Amino acid sequence: MLYISVLKNVTITLDEKVASWARVRAAEREISVSRLVGEMLKETMLQEESYQVLMQRYLSQSPHLLKDPGTRYPDRDELHER
Template identity: 55%
Template sequence: MKNITITLDDKTAAWARVYAAKRNTSVSSLVAEMLQQRMKYDQAMRRFLAKAPVKLNRPRKRYPARDELHDRTRLR
């Protein structure tokens, strides 16, 4: 593990201490968890964007009409 130093304004630091205390953890662990979540999100987004787009209709088939898409008679 690496130690890093971050600078927070007083209001943010106070909030972080209270938030971490409510979750019975340290500010350091809280920041590490938030960064890990962001890293996972960014990795998932990169994987998603790397994929080729998927066509919504098959070749030579027409798109459904607006009325067909919004037909709610089956739900009544």
């Protein structure tokens, strides 16, 4: 399947210190500030999407017992004995 990427121009306002930091980081990577911001936003978006997928997977699991029926939970000392 062929995906065509459509780029959208946006205007943002940055604090002077943030803009300076972004220019330095972009120069270090030999890319534009625009590309740097775009890559950072894309990375954040993908992380959030991944988190949502994993959270849904976790929440869709059926609950499981932490102990056998009729037995007691271990006390704190038993859990942490070395």
